[in-house]
Amino acid sequence: MARVEVPELPPDPTAATKVAELEVPPEIVAQTLGEYLRAWAARVRAGDSGVLPVIAGLAVITVVFQAISPHHVFLSALNLVNLLQQSAVFMVLAMAEGFVLLLGEIDLSVGYVAAVGGVIGVQLVQPATTRWPWWAAVVAALLACALIGAAQGTLITRLKLPSFVVTLAGFLIFNGVVLILLLLGPFSGYPSLLGDDTNRQVLYHLMWGTIDPLAGWIGMIVIVAGLGLALWLRDTRRRRSGLVAPPLGLTLLKIVLMAIVGLTVVAICNINRANIGTVAGVPWVIPIVLAVLGAWTVLLQRTSFGRYVYAIGGNPEAARRAGIKLASIRTWAFVICSFTAGIGGLLYASYLGGMSNNVNGGQLVLYAVAAAVIGGTSLFGGRGKVMHGALGGLVIGGIYNGMYLLGLDVQWQFIVTGLVLLSAVTIDALSRRGATTGSVAHV
Amino acid sequence: MSDANVARAGAQPNAAAPPAGEARLQVRALGKHFGAVQALSDVDLDLPAGQVTALCGDNGAGKTVLTKCIAGIFQADQGQILWEGKPVHIRSPRDAAHLGIETVYQDLALADNLDIVQNMFLARERLRGGLLDEDAMERDAAETLASLRVTTVRSIRQPVGSLSGGQRQSVAVAKAVMWNSKLVLLDEPTAALGVVQTKMVLDLVRRLRDRGLAVMVISHNLNDVFEVADRIAVLYLGRMVIQDAASAFDRQRVVQYMTSGGTNGSG
Known part of the structure; x- marks a missing residue:
């Protein structure tokens, strides 16, 4: 909508208008790609950088680790696929955490809730004991996690307990629950997914199974073409009916970037990465992560529920007065968080090929929060997207993977990840302080 | 439409006398206490359609309590509220909205992280096939803003946090009138606004009146009161x-x- 001068009013003081201009997302006012890029550059200079730090972070990680890793293996097909598999767990957990961070809450229990989901899945498919079909085990694991979320969410919203404390208690409780569940059955605490029966195989292949290279290409092309077409149709429709829409060049740029990412990932995954024999193809975990990303993006961006989550995170009082049922929305956000953590837990169990008491849920939750914040989700609520968790998860996965290649011990991984989290939170807090309007700060 | 408004605004002097009887909302002998504190006692108030009523009073006089009783946040202990002549019980903000009563609270109405369209449709989103119908919402919001001549915003899709105080207040008012509301309660609409922004909001208040809405403005600022009010309580x-x-x-x-x-309360 173009600016229209109102005849009876003198124009706004220019200084105030200029400050406000910086805060307007460039895509809603720019008419051409050039204008967009200039507006975007101005925004970055003003400290509001969007996803730029994550992209820059990924670039730095790639360059540095490629340069210093032994034999420069960082960019080898084997390692890149491995990196994607490791990152998948962080990405899913970060997307889970994102739901409660958007409300200005936190869930410290996601790591061990994920582990609970993983153990339940692994235990139920054991042929020596319960012998559940894999799908029933998956449903049971995710249901158990959702119930945990409902219980924690209810305590937080109905009894008005701080989420920090409730989920800290959950952290301990579910750590204990994991240990109890591990000891069930004749597995000495190490139920495994290795075995040739279908049910264990399916869970193991969540992470390690690969899609036939040709099917991978076709699937990727279908997804990119579908999303690209939807984006193109939406933007041209909005542009034609005079609604706010990004410039044509930007729409094209987004589609081209999407195609490049799709092509690159599938091309790398389809290279034979085995030393002996043939291992090639996109791991199943990639479409699983994409499905979670897609589903939760639709939920947050295109449904009333998602809108209410943002509203509560931005200004709970306004949300309440608008008639939104705060307690129920908040509880559901905790349910979704724990449910998604359960998906992450199943992937984690699959990655490990079983479960053991080595699961470090404390580290997982810190990585999840770090990934979400690094990706651009605000700890103060109301700001962030599902995509941010996914991108942040890749950064964390990259650091984790690179330091492993360097042979650095776990203590250095902790320290580096801690420093990365600290810098992400600092950027988050500084960009909030830079905002000209004092929005309601609440933790 | 806006031209017609200007013409009507010119023809209608500020000092229109209250019509006898048929006020859109009538408060009769309302009483409300909190513990031992009697916040309101035996209060009568008429809010006629097409007029701006200014509610004045010092701090603690009961302006906010009275407003909240009408808005459904508090329930009165005694007395009656008549809506278009019929007694009603307003038990929640939802009840009030159902009747067509909208309240614009100072600073509490908008979520800074949402854009103008999202704020205007908050909790009343338009859906299509279960998903948000952004196009329809954006079109309607733009129409409402244009009809109220709130045209200084750069983009209807900018976050409310990036608006000036006057623009925010205008968006909050536009949000309130979007829903075929018949009575709008404005709590200190010009507090913390500069001269230009105040004028912008007061012009907007006049446009609501010219549309035939009943408007109640709670204000400390007597300049604003005399500028915009048809009636004073x-x-x-x-x-x-x-x-x-x-x-x-x-x-x-x-x-x-x-x-x-x-000297002798003649109200």
Whole structure:
């Protein structure tokens, strides 16, 4: 909508208008790609950088680790696929955490809730004991996690307990629950997914199974073409009916970037990465992560529920007065968080090929929060997207993977990840302080 | 439409006398206490359609309590509220919205992280096939803003946090009138606004009146009150001490009623 001068009013003081201009997302006012890029550059200079730090972070990680890793293996097909598999767990957990961070809450229990989901899945498919079909085990694991979320969410919203404390208690409780569940059955605490029966195989292949290279290409092309077409149709429709829409060049740029990412990932995954024999193809975990990303993006961006989550995170009082049922929305956000953590837990169990008491849920939750914040989700609520968790998860996965290649011990991984989290939170807090309007700060 | 409004606004002098009887909302003998504190006692108030009623009173006079009783946040202990002549019980903000009563609270109405369209449709989103119908919402929001001549915003999709105080207040008011509301309650609409922004909001208030809405403005600022009000009602220590056409007052008289309840409460 173009600016229209109102005849009876003198124009706004220019200084105030200029400050406000910086805060307007460039895509809603720019008419051409050039204008967009200039507006975007101005925004970055003003400290509001969007996803730029994550992209820059990924670039730095790639360059540095490629340069210093032994034999420069960082960019080898084997390692890149491995990196994607490791990152998948962080990405899913970060997307889970994102739901409660958007409300200005936190869930410290996601790591061990994920582990609970993983153990339940692994235990139920054991042929020596319960012998559940894999799908029933998956449903049971995710249901158990959702119930945990409902219980924690209810305590937080109905009894008005701080989420920090409730989920800290959950952290301990579910750590204990994991240990109890591990000891069930004749597995000495190490139920495994290795075995040739279908049910264990399916869970193991969540992470390690690969899609036939040709099917991978076709699937990727279908997804990119579908999303690209939807984006193109939406933007041209909005542009034609005079609604706010990004410039044509930007729409094209987004589609081209999407195609490049799709092509690159599938091309790398389809290279034979085995030393002996043939291992090639996109791991199943990639479409699983994409499905979670897609589903939760639709939920947050295109449904009333998602809108209410943002509203509560931005200004709970306004949300309440608008008639939104705060307690129920908040509880559901905790349910979704724990449910998604359960998906992450199943992937984690699959990655490990079983479960053991080595699961470090404390580290997982810190990585999840770090990934979400690094990706651009605000700890103060109301700001962030599902995509941010996914991108942040890749950064964390990259650091984790690179330091492993360097042979650095776990203590250095902790320290580096801690420093990365600290810098992400600092950027988050500084960009909030830079905002000209004092929005309601609440933790 | 806006041209017609201007013409009507010119033809209608500020000091229109209150019509006898048929006020859109009538408050009768309302009482409300909190524990031992009697916040309101025996309060009468008429809010006629097509007029701006200013509710004045010193701090603690009961302006906010009265507003919240009408808005459904508090329930009165005694008395009655008549909506278009019929007695009603307003138990929640939802009930109030159902009748067509919308309240614009100072600073509490909008989520900074949402854009203008998202705020205007908050909790009343338009859906299509279960998903948000952004196009329809954006079109309607733009139409409402244009009809109220709120045209200084750069983009209807900018976050509310990036708006000036006057623009925010305008968006909050536009949000309130979007839903075929018949009575709009404005809590200190010009507090913390500069001169230009105040004028912008007061112009908007006049446009609401010209659309035939009943408007109640709660204000400390007598400049604004005399600028925009057709009627003035003054609360003093929880009692309505006077309500009359604005032309019947001068500044000094209003101050007198606000600070001492007047000489003999003729309201």
